[in-house]
Amino acid sequence: MISEFQETLPHQVEALHPTMPPKNKYANVLEHLDSGIMLFDSEGTLTFINVQMAKLLELPRKSLAGCNLIQILLHPELGRFKKKKIMRIYRETIFHRKRYHELIDEYGRHWLITVTYGDQMHGDFLFSVKDVSDYKQIEQTAYQNDKLAMLGRISASIAHEIRNPLTAIRGFIQLLRPHLLQLGKDEYARIILTEIDRANDIIYEFLNSSKPSAPQMTVIPVSSLLKEVVLLTESEALMKGCQIHMEERAVPIAVSIDVKQIKQVILNIIKNAMDAIEGVGVDHSGEIQIGTQAAGRYVQISITDNGQGMDHNTLSRLFDPFFTTKESGTGLGLSVSYRIIKNHGGFISVNSVKGKGTSFMISLPQV
The missing domain is CATH 3.30.450.20 (PAS domain)
Structure with a gap:
């Protein structure tokens, strides 16, 4: 059988x-x-x-x-x-x-x-x-990390060499300022001191872009942080022909963040938005919309403008150190912002259409 x-x-x-x-x-x-x-x-x-x-x-x-x-x-x-x-x-x-x-x-x-x-x-x-989009994203992330690591090595070697001479120059200019005042040349001293301070700010940004300081966490409602940022920027926004509108939430959302660092990120994005709106033209009525929403365990902060927008090439390099489309820009602001948000356990994304505007989305863990 x-x-x-x-x-x-x-x-x-x-x-x-x-x-x-x-x-x-x-x-x-x-x-x-x-x-x-x-x-x-x-x-x-x-x-x-x-x-x-x-x-x-x-x-x-x-x-x-x-x-x-x-x-x-x-x-x-x-x-x-x-x-x-x-x-x-x-x-x-x-x-x-x-x-x-x-x-x-x-x-x-x-x-x-x-x-x-x-x-x-x-x-x-x-x-x-x-x-091969996923592979390209991995490649781009690896390339970004390599550049940031290189930036850290460079910054460590040059920071001491540049800041010490600048400090000495600033001190001597302050000693000479009374003599320049007698000669009616105090304006020269003011300009020199301003430029030295600007150079120091660039070095500070440069150092932060390679290794921002560890966040000092404080629990704070997101709305209070955003209101403070709006107060700091609304006068400059009006001068550049745009208005800032903030969406009010009935139920406050709290996050644990380094207030100073996150404020720096939001200020940087809003200032970029103002520049993008100013670049459209004097007849353009600019608007910056700021909103918040809960998304799972994250709180999302959106900053949207109706400025000139960006093409795909600019978007793909937006967070690269030293990449900038501005004549006087250092190309470090968004690179620093990216690292700060990452250190907070969050992430930042951006959508933009050339000629129609840009929207940044910052996601931070809720308390």
Whole structure:
């Protein structure tokens, strides 16, 4: 009886799971890859496209079968942005024999495109497209950490060498100030002292960007901190042609923070917002909206302006040390802010559209 069972079992299993022809099996695997796949034959005709690639092109698969490159480019539903990218990849592949392409799409995602051709493909061209946004984010974070570590090493070596001479110069200028006053040149002394203080402030920012001091925590309602910041900035905002509106919450939310450090972060973001609004033009009615909300174990502080906004390139480098779009900026303010929020166990994010404005979101742990 057992021998009969052993003989019949393979046939029963085969009946339940018929063997799939290898060709169909491999096609099914390609269909459901998370990478986009396109195959052109030696005549330039599209012979295969998987589901993911059709989604990336935002075109129906049925309308692409049997098309050549020209017909795909002339497809009425293909966006202008994608047409330009396809043309660029075609030129670099055919004329420059480039097999790997990296691009950023209109949604800010990073893609790696690999082209396979040659004798092993018998004249066919295989295009595979993979979303590498996560890898790019990891790479960018590692790069950011490397730069901050380098910044720390540089700051440690130069801080002593610069601050000591500045202190000595400041002291001698103060000793000479009465003599300059007698000569009617006190304005020179004032300018020198102001510039020395500015240099010291830059060095302080520089040192903080590499290693901000450990937070001295105090429990405080978020609303009281924001009201104080609004009072400090509203007169400057009016001078720059904008108004600050703060959303009042019925139920206060408390956080444990270093008040001085978080105030520095919020002031920096609001001043950047004022500069962005001022850059639009004198006829622009600027507004800065400040709001708070609870989100799980975090409290979120949003600072939104209707200024000139930022493009993707600026956004991707916004928290990099020394990166600035201002003529007189040091490029350290947002880098310091990023590190301060991180040291508080929170995080900071930003969304911006060129010509429409920018929104910063600061998330801090609730008490």
